[in-house]
Amino acid sequence: MLDDLQKLDWRWTYDPAKAEKVCKFIEMLPHEKGAKQGSPLLLEDFQIWIVCNIFGWVDGDTRRRRFKEAVLIIPRKNGKSPLAAAISLYMTFFDGEPGAETYCGALSEEQAWEVFRPAKAMLEGMPELCKRFGIVINAKSIVQASTRSRMKPVIGSGRDGAMTHLFVGDEAHQWRDSTLYDAQSTSMVGRPQPLKLIISTAGDTIEGPCHSKQREVEEMLDCTIPNDRLFGAIYTSDPDVDWTSRTALLQANPNLGISVSEEFLVEAQLEAVRNSAKQGTFRCKHLNHWVTAAEAWMNMEFFRRCADTSLKAEDFKDDTCILSSDLASKIDLAATIKLFRRDIDGKPNYYAFTRCYLPEDRISDPANQHYQRWKHDGFLIATAGNSMDYAVVEADTIADIQTYKVKEMAYDERYADQYAQRVNTATGVTTVVIPPSPAQLSPAMKELEAAVYDGRFHYDGHPILTWSMGNVLSRETPFGNLTMPDKPKPEAKIDPAVALFIAVVRAMVIPTKKKASFKPFFV
Secondary structure (H helix, E strand, C coil): CHHHHCCCCCCEEECHHHHHHHHHHHCCCEECCCCCECCECCCCHHHHHHHHHHHHEEECCCCCECCCEEEEECCCCCCHHHHHHHHHHHHHHCCCCCCCEEEEEECCHHHHHHHHHHHHHHHHCCHHHHHHHCEEECCCCEEECCCCEEEEEEECCCCCCCCCCEEEEECHHHCCCCHHHHHHHHCCCCCCCCEEEEEECCCCCCCCHHHHHHHHHHHHHCCCCCCCCEEEEECCCCCCCCCCCHHHHHHHCCCECCCECHHHHHHHHHHHHHCHHHHHHHHHHHHCCCCCCCEECCCHHHHHHCECCCCCHHHHCCCEEEEEEECCCCCCCEEEEEEEEEEECCEEEEEEEEEEEEEHHHHHCCCCHHHHHHHHCCCCEEECCCCCCHHHHHHHHHHHHHHCEEEEEEECHHHHHHHHHHHHHHHCCCEEECCCCHHHHHHHHHHHHHHHHHCCEEECCCHHHHHHHHHCEEEECCCCCCEEEECCCCCCCCHHHHHHHHHHHHHCCCCCCCCCCCCCCCC
């Protein structure tokens, strides 16, 4: 938000009056239950920040809301359901939208009521408000006859013919597919400023849409894939913070000591320390850790520090080069890497230059706006048609071999065997097959990770390499302390990162002009 406020000549502007109006409305509503039942629902600082972002940012010309979707991943008992209920009431009956339709959606009736019930209770505590604005509270709906607006819980995908103004998706980590989300998204087409409000804790699987949505938010917050219409807030403890510490509780629970009892959390934390069977549940529901998800492998803040846009491959023509590739299938992202090594003060420094390819038809798909942007900016090479034209990749590879001192071309033979044979025939370059095995890739991943942390890895800031590295998850294998790269979902590509791992496998062992004091791990 602070960065957005500093932008000039931008479509979006912040309107504090619009944000304040919603905050004032919410603070008129009563608490539904607990010790504060009946007293005003006073917003905490983090809740004010969320509300002001969602409702304060507007189009400078139309004054319509900027955000079409808000994703709140917050641990249990931090007040996300009452906040969602209050937002629902405002958008249904006080947003100025004729015939507004709000649906509180979930996979079960019990869960669908988790937002609808507090909204219903809030209005029951304000009979004068309901009388003044003609709001009628029914058993399973809240309606306003004068505007034909209504709010109700919905189970599953809902019904056809809906024209949703607000969809609240509660505990989205339980969704095993995107049917509910997609149905509500398509029902919003006719609304000028609809909102999808997704609220959830972390869950026990990365296969569902909630984890994918969290990854989308993370990519947006990291500026990897910008999305001006998405707002996200993820409260969790940092990966490098001990989950048994009080710091972890403070980082993950913004309402600690208010709606969340610190005494209760500390006791639950101690119980989880004593009983390993309870660790997963505690970390998932109170620290927002995806307990069965493979861990994100690279610290992306450190990785981005390695970017140097002043680097030019032409400055390395006298250095030994490892050329690597990960070509995947004919309809998927393909990548090649030129990796140079220089030993400085007895330690290997690596310099990477990336080239990426994708069929034109895939780039043109409306769902692939990030690919379209990268093509426009010159970071993605489009090959004609709907499948990869490997002749383009081969021509570029041959040109690289003719330009640089390529000692070896390393590749995974699953998709690149014929490509490598043709390049070898044309240039005589030495080719080395690197199978995708833990014995090969795990040492290279560890070496690259160490080089990133030590500042010994350097790359030209290629955004697709950055994106793919952020997609890499690590999974332990049965073969000792070895890991393998993985990805959270099919569309989260890791091909450029894998091409880099393959290059590091060979760059670790190539001789250099200067004798290095560093002793590489030989594979």
